[in-house]
Amino acid sequence: MGPSAPHEPLLMPTATASTASSGDEEDIARGRVVICPVDALPSDEKRRAKFSMRTFLRYAGPGWLMSLAYLDPGNLEADLQSGVYTGFQLSWVMLLAHAVGLLLQCLSARLGFVTGKSLAQHCRQGYGPRTGTILWILTEIAIIGSDIQEVLGSAVAFRLLFGIPLWMGCIITAADTFTFLAAQYLHGTRVLEGFVVSVIMIMCACFFANLDVVKPEPISVALGFIPSVASYAVVQMVGVVGAVIMPHNIYLHSALISSTRRIDRRNPRALEQANVYFSLDAGVALVVSFFINTAIMTSFAQGFFSPHCATNPSGTLGCNTAAIEPAGECALDDCNCVNSMGQQGFCTAIGLSNGGSALASLVGSSEFAATLFAIGVLAAGQASTMTGSLAGQYVMEGFLGLHIPLWLRLLVTRSIALVPALVVAVWQSTAAGESAASLSAVNDWLNILQSIQLPFALLPLLHFVGDAKVMGHDWAIGSRLKSVCWACALSLIVINAYLLHSQLANLEAGPFMFALGVAAFGGYLVLMGAAVRSELKAFLRFSYLSPPLRLRMQAHADEKWWVRPVAGALASQTADFFTYPIDTSKTRLQLSGEAGGVKRYSGMADAIKKVYQNEGSSGLYKGFSAALVRQGLYRGLVFALYEPLRDETCELLGEDKSSASLKVKILAGGVGGILGSAMINPVDVIKVRMQGDLKVGAERRYRNVFDGLYKMYTTEGLKGISVGVIPNMQRAFLVNAAELATYDQCKEEIVKVFGDNTFSYFVSSMIAGFVAAVVSTPVDVAKTRLMNQDLTKGRAYRGLTDCLVKTVKSEGLFAVYKGFIPNWVRIGPYTTIAFIAFEEYRKQAVRLSS
Structure with a gap:
């Protein structure tokens, strides 16, 4: 006997034979995918092996949309800088971060298909109005911060490909997302999911082609999966974990499943099937994401890591062979370096804005590598802006109980995100701000914003999936899995707190600001406790x-x-x-x-x-x-x-x-x-x-x-x-x-x-x-x-x-x-x-x- 469904109030009414077809037509009209229950499958298909590709394809899709948060421009820059500043040694951290991310995404998916509600909806119903409103505001701020990263990432790619100014790239990106989301409105969710898979495949082709051009040493790559961290790599290690697991993505996954797939939640076998196939969908998507992230990290580790630059007194830097002279980020007499390929260069900051030119110089001034890199970044920025907009819509609808048209939601959030993105773009275009370090600093602070918000997605998720009143006794996570999940959550919170400290440590603050910070931290802990x-x-x-x-x-x-x-x-x-x-x-x-x-x-x-x-x-x-x-x-x-x-x-x-x-x-x-x-x-x-x-x-x-x-x-x-x-x-x-x-x-x-x-x-x-x-x-x-x-x-x-x-x-x-x-x-x-x-x-x- 398989696990039973949740308690009665959370169950969908069973459709009668007379209403089933009309319900399916309504779901199709809304763009929802109707999943055929296991017991309704043809007898010859039930006799096959447990895995059915046709059934899997019906479930597949939400995991790929979710996986774009692991491939947004902020993540790509974190991958790039991990390779540049620490070499191959953080590959095992990347693997572990994706494994923890997969666990959390599977729990988010379970919440969606078992209860038929998104995490945001559960927060609105499970917490009081005050706590729910605060959680909504924090989540919206995190989504807007992620939107800024995505707009800037796409603008950087437009500049690399076509030479247009950053500010113009920001405006183009803000506008073209409406075009892509029109495909979902006109042709349904499956078209959008297919488009996203195509974009991810483009990213695979671009970044793996660059990996083939660089040709890293297999032994060095393999050694990176043996856990070890040098002292200069600790902050970067924390940054990798903080960039990979995004708070709004946890809200998004449960909403995608509950709103785009119709599951017969009264049928225990249907729930078992959904658990297997949704987990497999997320697993395949995150495996692909892991390989893309690792390909970027490995490409830049091979060509730009130098222990001399990594331990430079002026800060952690990379050995840039494209630099004609030092960029002023280190002392003139301490900037010369040699990368692992024996090429001469200078210790400088390397980020998305100059990563393509650095790759081109590494392989002999070939524009092929730079173009592939720019196309990959553009694909990441464009695709992630779409899922970010979807996350914003689901979060607003779930927390407020309002149905907001996607175009209106996108217009509001994109307008809010566009202002700071344009400010950064204009500042970056000035002589004073024209460096990879300036954009990287903005990206670091936006990652901090995500880190602050992360507990307010993790803690509610673990709260609801561990509650038998919400999930049913058979689908609430058990004590062993609950212990693992809470250990992962607490570890992520500590890691992100360290990342926040590393960013704030150099800021000057008097006693008043220190006391204010302590008070703010106390309120932060109280809010986490409320969750x-x-x-x-x-x-x-x-x-x-x-x-x-x-x-x-x-x-x-x-x-x-x-x-x-x-x-x-x-x-x-x-x-x-x-x-x-x-x-x-x-x-x-x-x-x-x-x-x-x-x-x-x-x-x-x-x-x-x-x-x-x-x-x-x-x-x-x-x-x-x-x-x-x-x-x-x-x-x-x-x-x-x-x-x-x-x-x-x-x-x-x-x-x-x-x-x-x-x-x-x-x-x-x-x-x-x-x-x-x-x-x-x-x-x-x-x-x-x-x-x-x-x-x-x-x-x-x-x-x-x-x-x-x-x-x-x-x-x-x-x-x-x-x-x-x-x-x-x-x-x-x-x-x-x-x-x-x-x-x-x-x-x-x-x-x-x-x-x-x-x-x-x-x-x-x-x-x-x-x-x-x-x-x-x-x-x-x-x-x-x-x-x-x-x-x-x-x-x-x-x-x-x-x-x-x-x-x-x-x-x-x-x-x-x-x-x-x-x-x-x-x-x-x-x-x-x-x-x-x-x-x-x-x-x-x-x-x-x-």
Whole structure:
């Protein structure tokens, strides 16, 4: 028995025999393709092999329209620059990005054919008016940004082919899209799909012909699929991933399937067939897209990559053999280069605007290569403008529930996109702006715009395809696939955040702009949370645990979802207040005598006494503002993740969730610690530095956590924010794996003797704390010393191992256990206070919420 259809409200009425033919005629009149159900196929065809080419061709089409977003001018420039600036080494990234893209597109297709509605329609119905409106505005902005890229890309191709100015090419492109879309209006969707396939084949012919002209070395190409990334290629790697997966494309695919194909969604076999053939359609289209993108990357990697240019002090550049003299993008005495083919050139920026001339020079001033390149770019720009217009129409209709004529929608968006495109074109035509770097900069910022919008397509998609009420129990994605999808989504969000940071890092910003940026980022996170609020509510309602105990108490029937997170955060901060002096003594002991320096303290009590005498009571609470932020985020996240991770691990290993084994508990606690520590690392750095600061008054390093974050970001950049993150994650794994697993095991035995009471919790915590301190203190010492480094003065340690080796050499073997006593002693009191405070805060929160 195959998967069943979704719940009744989402099903189309079953057509009777008398109405079927009229319904088909109406669908054909609208340009929709009527899919013949499996059970209605001729008996001889049903007896054939599972795959039927005739059936596949009925489904084929939406995947090819969707794939054009992987081949727009923005992607082509990203491919080109990946080859120029990094060589062959990012081929594996291109493959991985297309694989993740295929997964997301298959999910988008599944949403369309199972529910008969597009993602935009589900957003309008599933979210409130406020959230839905914000999502619509953001998506429209992303579509307009993509439209600008496509218009500029086509204009560049017109200039390369016919020598016309960029601004005129923009106007031609803005107008000719109406001509192409008239074909869909007059002849239906299938004509447009056939035209798109033809355009993609033209791109294949052009770019593979160029590949044949360049003739890259097969061994070098093959080595590019072995994962490795040089330091200078990291930003470009992130750019490739960010350019490949476009937000509006996820909306487009579900809309194309729900609006251009009629599926009998009451028939389980028809849904199974649709799942196979739509996935195959998307897979074939993206395989072709992958080969085109790789052909461009490989062509330019062979002819223009030079390690000397890639590591140039002026920035990552390519070795351009067409350049007669340096373009001013690097120092004159550092611009000479030799490419992999032994040809002389200069280090310059290479993009769409000069890529054709560079190729022509590479193969002996032949205009054939330049013409092929220009034709391929023109085909990409023209075709992608059509699908961009379709995406805009479907998004507007889905979010607003309005039917907008395509010509009117195109007129509005194209007019909006034309203004900035013309501004860029005119600026590019001036002497000051005439360089490949200027257009590339515009393209980079437009890719940033897409990156900002990406979560607002990914998160709603995963929300709806994982909801059994929307998809039906049999078509909602399972726990394993859901875990993979969420991991991919979070990875993409992190990658795009890094891309955004790399673009903004060089901009000067004062404290006001920094604070404004932090506030904007906070709003951004809130909006992302709104997109998956039901998942967050369920997660926090049933999984939140008060740190550092795993409290298994039944929630009151009227307890709101936010009660446990708020109570847990306040409880951990309260416990931190009473035990913070012990933590300060631990940090001071770990830093004492570093690198042969003065050993200021003989133990925990001596450290507390001297800090109080020299710096007052405020010295014992240095960095407490950072600790409050840290505890509110880290403890809540770590212990909220513990139970879900434990249960998921049990399910994967086939164990009973009620009696998880020790290895499962160690793994769940450790992974939760890694995720939590990675997220709060910047706050942890500030806390350590403030605790280790011996200065008082105005001479202090940082006034508070926010002053510290601002100063660290502006003076040290991403390096300061991420310093010590690896040992922090390693320490977190060891602490949480040892502490949570040991606590679980000890509590089970101790409760049998002393009963389920506070004394049992205290004893279990002290034993768990001792084990955790034994295994984690060496890493904790290294983490503290790494974080305390002033990176503006250089690094004292290269990493965890280097720090431990130097510590043992200069201070002896037992130096790696500095701070062991306060590290352990703090656990018991902290646990008891957190337990009592949690209960009291929870009661008050329940009272307030009711």
